[in-house]
Amino acid sequence: MVSKPLISVKNIFIIAFIIVISFMILTILLSNDSTLRMFFGDLFPIVIDLLVVLTLFYAAIRSVYYGRRVQMAWMFIALAFSFYTIGDILWAILELGFNQNPFPSVADGFYLIFYPLFAIGIYYLSKFSFSKSEMLKIFLDMGIIFIAVGLIFWTFLIMPTFSSQQNSFANIISVSYIIGDFLLFFVLLRWIYSKFDDYFVPILFLSMGILFMIITDSFYAYQTLQGTYISGGLLDTGWIISFIMVGLAAFLQASNEKIDLKRYSKIIIWIQKSNLISYLPFIWVLIAFILLLWVNDNQSESNYQLIKLVVGLIIFLVVIRQFITLKENKNLLVVAEKEVESRKIAENEAHESEIYYRAIFENTGTAIIMIDQDMTISRVNSEVERLTGFSKEEIEGKKKWTDFVVEEELDRIKGYYDLRNDPNKRPREYETKGQDKEGNIKDILVTVVTIPDTQKLLASLIDITKSKNAENLIKSSLNEKNILLREIHHRVKNNMQIISSLLNLQTRYTNDEKAVNILKESQNRVRSMAMIHEKLYQSKDLSHINFIDYIQSLVSKLFYSYNIEEARIKPVLEIENVNLNMETAVPCGLIISELISNSLKYAFPNEMKGNIHITLKSVDDKYELIISDNGIGLPADFDLNKLESLGLLLVNTLIEQIDGKITINKSHPTQFKITFKELKYKERI
Known part of the structure; x- marks a missing residue:
């Protein structure tokens, strides 16, 4: 059994909030002291990095329950953040220890390794199993969004980077970071269109961490181009938040305690019904058009032509996407028409079946009642009216099954009802006594079955009063005959004992030994027959003796x-x-x-x-x-x-x-x- 983590989910969220707020407050307080701000900005993230890496490896170890694929995903993410942490350590050494500009440097190599490893981990966590038609639509949607975001990156980051006065190696490193963010955006996009599993909440926090990292990296790249980036400034809070989000995701993955999202169920249902994801491509198409208009007034003609060509490609993909949707809608309409036709046929068959069942229910020749969970009678047939003397209107929904049972039978009937879900203990058929509207007591044979997939019972009632009376008469008559037969056997035995006694008495008046032996033999024969009659009238079975x-x-x-x-x-x-x-x-x-x-x-x-x-x-x-x-x-x-x-x-x-x-x-x-x-x-x- 997996051991319970030492910190609860609630406490870890409180700690995460305190860390973020503390970092922001200290950053503001140290804004006027560049040296302390630099020390704080370089060392504090390393501490956070190490905590997150430990939590990620802990999550990887505890993910064995979810399977090898999930465990490998968290291991890749842990390795990715390990490389990022090494990059932060090298950055701090160069900037604080050697007083050198850490960009570009060996630290950038470890930062860049982070992106593909992180992307692989997220890729393994998401599941992408759809039909061929769904897959095609999703790839088109992702392509539209991906190309639109690529235009933004190209216009505001990549092209200005290559046009800057920095050396070519620094430009390549800067563009590599942008491509890394672009790669993270791709896996984030893929996750949005994926199917979710039990680890939905951890992936949600991972995604928020990716989003914060992409936004922070984009601002960092822009500020670097403008020469306005300050090491240890408020922008670094974005990386702290992204790391904290990933750490929370890892902790939630490792913890047995899960976040209860039931309170947000209405929001989730609304999002599902509104189908917001399906509007994402059109939103990014609109953004691409706005970008095209902006480039027309602010960029060179060659760049304008390139962006116009890419926007045309996006429009082409949207047209294909709509064509597929129209074809699907046509197919859905055909399916819907068939479904409507099938439902009409099913409704007609159900109506016909209802007529048959109603006819059977009303004309079975026995009284039938339907009993609800609270023992209220919800439905009866006409035989119940004849049996009880009450009309259907007086019974249905107004009387309970126990209202017709005599008082001495109530406990037994209620006991049977309590066992309605245990057919092995509850008898399917039993006899009881009921009373009608006039108070007449009747012997009733009850057959009870549970209606499948419900808590209702269906009971068949047969009035066996006449049969019971006849049975009692037969039993009484049989008992009288048994008594008479026992009396006959008893009297035969007594008569034979008298004969035996007479023979015994006769031996006393006979001196002839041969005659005495004959009398004794006769006496023994009579006694053996008398004993048989004696055993018979003493036995429960009057036809056999032991x-x-x-x-x-x-x-x-x-x-x-x-x-x-x-x-x-x-x-x-x-x-x-x-x-x-x-x-x-x-x-x-x-x-x-x-x-x-x-x-x-x-x-x-x-x-x-x-x-x-x-x-x-x-x-x-x-x-x-x-x-x-x-x-x-x-x-x-x-x-x-x-x-x-x-x-x-x-x-x-x-x-x-x-x-x-x-x-x-x-x-x-x-x-x-x-x-x-x-x-x-x-x-x-």
Whole structure:
């Protein structure tokens, strides 16, 4: 990050003003003492020169932000003023140290190097990108002004210099200064016709510095011809001001603090509208004519003929310039006519589109409102009148969107409105409650969008009161049916528990062990079905039960029924989070009950210890149920299809019922593997 300069822009302007005023006052005070005036006039500018050169190099270093071109421009300007400073030092040495006339001398060589370097720096700062037609006009304008100014320089400075009694070398040096000023005037002129960038203000001060330098040099050349120039006189103030202007330009370039020109915006706009630059060639043509008239009475015939020829050239350039302007105006007229025609077509299309959009707006079948930034309703269609009971005249521009919202919904609606510029947080569609002119509460479905490039909203309102009431009736009816269905499952479970209790009671009055086992098996089967109904009425989903809870409860009941301690036979459950419908759950529960009962009764005789594994998981689009134990195993001649055992016959039948397949592994451990799909739920209503 670029560091902040030590002095503010305001303070540097104050310092610059003090320096100029001080120089003028001291020059006046020392006007009667030629020696002190000479010392002051030679040494004071050197101090200013050195300060300006340091500031210019500082600006060049800090101009890296603007690019290489701008940095190089300020470096050339810094070098130019460095040579000028050396020239001032040599001038002072010759005049004060050796008491010699410093003109012409080696100091003039450094002064003359200043002009091309300064011109190159200004040239690099200005941008000159225009169309070919604009370029041609600008070059003609610059040519007219340049030739007119050249006439003035020729008449009042160059020609009198060559006609003076000075030696030829002094004359050449004097003319070289005039040519240098002429070169600076060219780059100044080029800058006037250039496009400005972020460094507009620094270039403005540079230009003022150039202007002061050209004017001061011109007066210096004229006074030198007349022999009236006084070293250290008031004329030197012009060079001080030009250097101060360049120093201010450099400081503004280097400073992060910029001059605020907003207060002068009206003046800038007026200058742009008045197009003063376009009148410059004609002003200089007038000056050239006045010069021609003056030369006719005050100069030789040969000089008069030369100036007349040059003025003729200027007139020729003006004619060409006007010819190009007329051609451009003709082209602009054609373009304007096409633009007018295009606008008429666009206006007709816009009018036609407005008719279409108005027809769509009025006949969408839904109420549509346009909401301004302050929530005032600016436009509505006829459906809004039917929805609210208010007329368009009563709504548009008079009522706000919140006037139709019930009180308990106000905070929510205002919150949504505050988020109108954040569509990710504001819902595009939501339900609310509104009230019409009669105070009737209505359920409203609102769809809101932001109109592009505006702060306005477009809202579509649909009265869903009837739909909402119907939905509530359906929900109420569905809730009643759910309650009824839960009650049915509850009663079925209770009835099955009664049957289970009766079977349990019957075992107490039976001494036959075989009969007791049959009753217990029947009791377990009834209990497994009762538990399914119990899980169903306890579940939120009345059509599915979670098999993790079911199998855990079923195994626990079976172990309790057969009076088996888990310390002897340990159940190991590996059940995925599987939900099965009633069609599949009942046979599956009976299968698990039969196979676990079979293991508990026969697999672990004589207080043998072991494990029973129950696994249920989904594999692709099927389920896989595995029941295994590490007991004594199955007989070698075991065949599920040829058994007379009711339980295993029931297992075989239930597997067919759920369209499953069973695989039996008779090796140790014994394993029953059943794969099946969930049966489709059969509608009962």
